[in-house]
Amino acid sequence: MSFKVLVSDPLAAEGIAILKEFCDVDEKADLSEDELVRIIGEYDALIVRSGTQVTARIIQAADRMKYIGRAGVGVDNIDCEAATRKGIIVSNAPEGNTLAATEHTIAMMMAMARNIPQANASLKKGEWKRSKFMGNEMNGKVLGVVGFGRIGREVAKRAQALQMTVIAYDPFIPAEVGAAMGVEMMSVAELFTKADVITVHTPLIPSTTHLVNKESIATMKTGVRLINCARGGIIDEAALYDAIVAGKVAGAALDVYEVEPPTESPLLKLDSVIVTPHLGASTVEAQKNVAISVAYQCIDVLKGGSAKSAVNTPQVSADVKAKIDPYALLSEKMGSLAAQIADGAITEVEFAYLGEIADLKQNLKYVTRLGIKGMLEQVLHEPANIVNAEVIAQGRGITIFEKTSSEAGDYKSLVTLSYTTEKGRESISGIVTRAGPRIIAIGKYATDIVPSGFVILADHVNRPGVVGPVGMILGKHNVNISSMQVGGRNVGSESLMILAVDDVVSPEVMKEVASSDGITAAKFVRL
Numbered sequence: 001m002s003f004k005v006l007v008s009d010p011l012a013a014e015g016i017a018i019l020k021e022f023c024d025v026d027e028k029a030d031l032s033e034d035e036l037v038r039i040i041g042e043y044d045a046l047i048v049r050s051g052t053q054v055t056a057r058i059i060q061a062a063d064r065m066k067y068i069g070r071a072g073v074g075v076d077n078i079d080c081e082a083a084t085r086k087g088i089i090v091s092n093a094p095e096g097n098t099l100a101a102t103e104h105t106i107a108m109m110m111a112m113a114r115n116i117p118q119a120n121a122s123l124k125k126g127e128w129k130r131s132k133f134m135g136n137e138m139n140g141k142v143l144g145v146v147g148f149g150r151i152g153r154e155v156a157k158r159a160q161a162l163q164m165t166v167i168a169y170d171p172f173i174p175a176e177v178g179a180a181m182g183v184e185m186m187s188v189a190e191l192f193t194k195a196d197v198i199t200v201h202t203p204l205i206p207s208t209t210h211l212v213n214k215e216s217i218a219t220m221k222t223g224v225r226l227i228n229c230a231r232g233g234i235i236d237e238a239a240l241y242d243a244i245v246a247g248k249v250a251g252a253a254l255d256v257y258e259v260e261p262p263t264e265s266p267l268l269k270l271d272s273v274i275v276t277p278h279l280g281a282s283t284v285e286a287q288k289n290v291a292i293s294v295a296y297q298c299i300d301v302l303k304g305g306s307a308k309s310a311v312n313t314p315q316v317s318a319d320v321k322a323k324i325d326p327y328a329l330l331s332e333k334m335g336s337l338a339a340q341i342a343d344g345a346i347t348e349v350e351f352a353y354l355g356e357i358a359d360l361k362q363n364l365k366y367v368t369r370l371g372i373k374g375m376l377e378q379v380l381h382e383p384a385n386i387v388n389a390e391v392i393a394q395g396r397g398i399t400i401f402e403k404t405s406s407e408a409g410d411y412k413s414l415v416t417l418s419y420t421t422e423k424g425r426e427s428i429s430g431i432v433t434r435a436g437p438r439i440i441a442i443g444k445y446a447t448d449i450v451p452s453g454f455v456i457l458a459d460h461v462n463r464p465g466v467v468g469p470v471g472m473i474l475g476k477h478n479v480n481i482s483s484m485q486v487g488g489r490n491v492g493s494e495s496l497m498i499l500a501v502d503d504v505v506s507p508e509v510m511k512e513v514a515s516s517d518g519i520t521a522a523k524f525v526r527l
């Protein structure tokens with residue numbers, strides 16, 4: 001069966017061509033939410049730009065969907081939480097349109113400074129009003145950049161080439177990054193008081209919504225100019241309108257709006273406001289870049305892989321992928337084992353990464369997520385995957401902890417998964433050897449289990465005559481034992497028998513094993 005992809009906003013032909021080599025592609029723009037809800041169930045992937053609102057309703061109906069691709073940066077038109085709950089990977093193309101948006105910002109700044117749109121319209125009307133369109137030079141002016149990410153930094157470089165002094169605010173970027181570029185980083189309050197022109201380049205998130213508002217505009221220089229080529233809503237449009245009418249703000253250059261299209265906005269009626277219809281990313285080059293990027297990511301996901309710019313799965317840096325993959329497998333198997341041997345519902349899980357593995361830091365989130373996935377797969381009907389495992393676990397009241405330490409005792413690296421049920425806390429430990437992952441401890445017992453295939457774990461009293469009858473029972477039922485370990489220290493002590501078997505063992509046979517003399521509990525697990 002071939003995969004079906006819906007492209008619901010205009011996507012560059014280069015991206016469509018790549019998709020068509022691997023899937024059936026339908027290009028259908030301007031669909032309503034109802035239309036999308038009706039047809040979305042047929043598709044394995046959806047590719048959008050900012051035009052399609054991918055709502056929870058649409059996602060809910062997307063039963064085959066594995067991937068939603070955003071051919072651009074902002075994923076605010078996609079209900080990522082709903083996609084995550086449904087296990088759908090969402091990714092974007094974060095770098096493809098950086099320069100397009102940067103150049104648009106500089107173009108808007110210069111156009112605003114020299115009244116180019118207004119002068120253009122006037123001359124085309126047959127007027128010749130040279131004195132009406134007196135402008136300002138940007139040379140020597142102070143540009144305040146709010147949000148010093150990809151676009152903010154590129155804007156800064158170009159403004160410096162125009163001989164502007166650039167200052168910036170970004171709470172997540174160290175001051176040294178700015179200093180290395182000759183940009184002074186400061187608080188947003190200070191930036192607002194110092195800048196002649198302010199340009200915003202943040203995502204629209206709670207901390208940036210109406211970051212530029214009535215109160216902050218009041219602290220700015222009279223005659224300040226504002227630019228928004230990022231997201232509508234970072235600047236409070238009502239406050240901007242009032243401040244322009246009051247003469248506090250000299251002008252604004254807007255590419256994005258609180259409501260798009262902004263046909264009802266009074267800002268469109270003001271001469272000193274210049275506008276474009278969300279064109280920041282609209283260059284041939286940028287559209288080609290983002291289309292190619294999401295097309296390849298889409299194919300990677302449909303082939304069962306991951307998306308390199310996924311926004312709702314933990315990211316693993318390319319340089320550690322080969323190292324981390326065996327630990328991810330180990331974690332998945334340990335999670336699966338924990339769910340199969342736990343007595344009662346698991347309420348808490350802790351993943352402890354000890355020794356060298358602890359150095360992999362944020363990459364470990366991926367290992368943890370797979371551990372949770374392994375655990376949930378044993379108890380859920382709905383599919384758990386790398387995307388939704390954590391939210392499903394949280395929804396089931398499972399608290400997840402991660403711990404790292406450089407100390408791993410006799411091992412270079414050791415992973416311990418501890419889980420809590422109403423009966424108490426138990427743990428499973430594993431390592432990665434040259435031959436692959438091994439489970440080296442279950443609770444108090446030392447083990448050496450290759451985590452794959454079928455295993456019987458039988459708690460028993462370590463005394464003569466216990467192991468043999470278990471072998472007899474399995475033999476009687478045609479179950480072949482491929483390997484066996486018994487972990488117990490002294491005669492008469494509690495011990496764990498680990499039997500790797502070639503086939504699934506039925507519950508009836510397991511009951512027989514469990515009631516065999518000396519066996520106190522027995523579980524069949526699939527790893």
Ligand SMILES: NC(=O)c1ccc[n+]([C@@H]2O[C@H](COP(=O)([O-])OP(=O)(O)OC[C@H]3O[C@@H](n4cnc5c(N)ncnc54)[C@H](O)[C@@H]3O)[C@@H](O)[C@H]2O)c1
Binds near residue numbers: 151204
């Ligand atoms: N107009 C367009 O067509 C167009 C095109 C591309 C991107 N964009 C938008 O431009 C914006 C920037 O894109 P980017 O690629 O540079 O993103 P980015 O993630 O590289 O940069 C965003 C920066 O904002 C910073 N930030 C987050 N919260 C902040 C806060 N409260 N105060 C100050 N800074 C904060 C982050 O630390 C980050 O450095 C996004 O909103 C994106 O959607 C618009």
Ligand SMILES: O=C(O)[C@H](O)COP(=O)(O)O
Binds near residue numbers: 049050051072278281
């Ligand atoms: O976030 C983005 O990438 C921009 O807003 C561009 O949006 P577009 O792809 O719809 O032009």
